Amino acid sequence: MSTATPLASRVLRHGGYEAAAMLRNGEQLVLAIVLPLLVLAGLVLTPLLDGYAAPRIDIAAPGVLALCTMSTAFTGQGIATGFDRRYGVLRFLSTTPLGKSGLIFGKACAVAVVLALQLVVIGGTALLMGWRPDAGGLAPAVLLLALGSAAFTALGLLVAGTLRPEATLAVTNLVWILLAAAGGIVLPATQLPAAEPIVGLLPSAALGDGLRSALIEGQFNLLSCVLLLIWAAAASLAAVRWFKWS
């Protein structure tokens, strides 16, 4: 008689499978690697980030890492999940020992794997371009990236589980562009004085500001952490309530 393999083994196995699927997909790679690299180059080559005490690359790199998190956890994962839902893949896999919870944890693992690769490639490129992050901020940065991944993964699942896949594709891409441009993620919210009180509450600004506090000044930004926690909890509750498997 067959039994299920242990939970951890199922989740890791599925995480690897989904990560490989994301990395095989050309559009996902553009979103995960190429666009963040272009944004990094753009911010360093233009005077957009002038007027701060730190060099351009030091301000740009934390924001681009935050952008990577949004690319992978929200847009990439959301689109993949939306189409899996359309094709019945979520339904089929939830009848196997993997189950619904294994699927969700597996997806979170895949996001972590792809994000780790992005950190190596994009962080490495930034280092070559002269980025010198504050060593004291590395631990808070890892915590913020984890919280940001959780919040954006939950938001991506919420969109994918409630809208048609075509609408998910449009919404997650549009939100990515809007937040990248004016969500306080790569350009600090203080650059948009009129909208700052609202923008500052977005998960994009919380992650961007938190990473800049950590990696530029070596400080732990408690407000950013709390905001990301609230977004993660609210989006998870909403996804549990409204996510449709078919």
Added chain:
Amino acid sequence: MPHSAASLSIEGLVKDFGPVSSLDGRMVRVLDGVRLSARPGQVTALLGANGAGKTTTLECAQGLQRPNAGKVLLLGENPYRAGPDLRARVGVMLQEGGLPPSVRPMALLRHVAAMYSAPRDVAGLAERLGIADFGAVSIRSLSGGQKQRLALACALVGQPEVLFLDEPSAGLDPQSRTIVFELIRELRAAGLAIILTTHLLDDAQKLADYVYIIEAGKTVAEGTVAELTAVEGTDELRELRFETVPGLTLPPELMAHLHCAEPEPGRYVLSGNIAAEDISRLAQWWSASGVMPTAISMAPRSLEEVFLDISGRSIR
């Protein structure tokens, strides 16, 4: 039916969907008292017109849908609350397959196999279902029959005790059909409880040990194929078809108690309580009038007729 414990038992199953905006936000009752039981070593078929509730019944049995009322027991447990070890004992082939288009067949099969402690030999299974031949192209480029075979392999790879097949022969070419039907018979012989839906009555007649007919969300008839095709407890009603020259009139001694029709020129259908003497008289009449039939067939009432009698002949 043998009295071994049921692998699946369903009593009074009710499932509502909605609210539906086109019905002013009312709920739609899709299942309204389905009863079903499936035993190891048997193929149990659910027959019904499109929209009768076959797939929803299966989804409640698989734990994909939560029933509004009624009792569903799969291997003695509530499937909606099932843990991974119950799911490991159950194989599911969905109607649309549930296959990710960008993945390669063998990669998917190996991935699904990795969820089970004692999976079937992946290479052997792929060989058996002819998946190895197209194992390295992406699923998006497979034909309907290839996708069906892959979905069947994914359902079987965990060595299940219970196997759900939703429209397993949809889109299958004759060769694939033969392979799949042989495999289903083998799995039945190995003791699996196999529950399948089909709207192809011919398939049910070939495969099923026990049949449930579902109509508008209710179980309206059940029995073995022989029980369902028998009439009023007798096994005497037969249909005799023969083909020969058109325009014949049958002798009065046969016409007295049998009904004869010629639906197409030269094709005759005799129906009624046909006894051995009737066949003998028919043969004598052929011989006496110099008629040689080119085809003769005799059959009990077909499952299709039973189904149409029960579920109505109108198109819905």
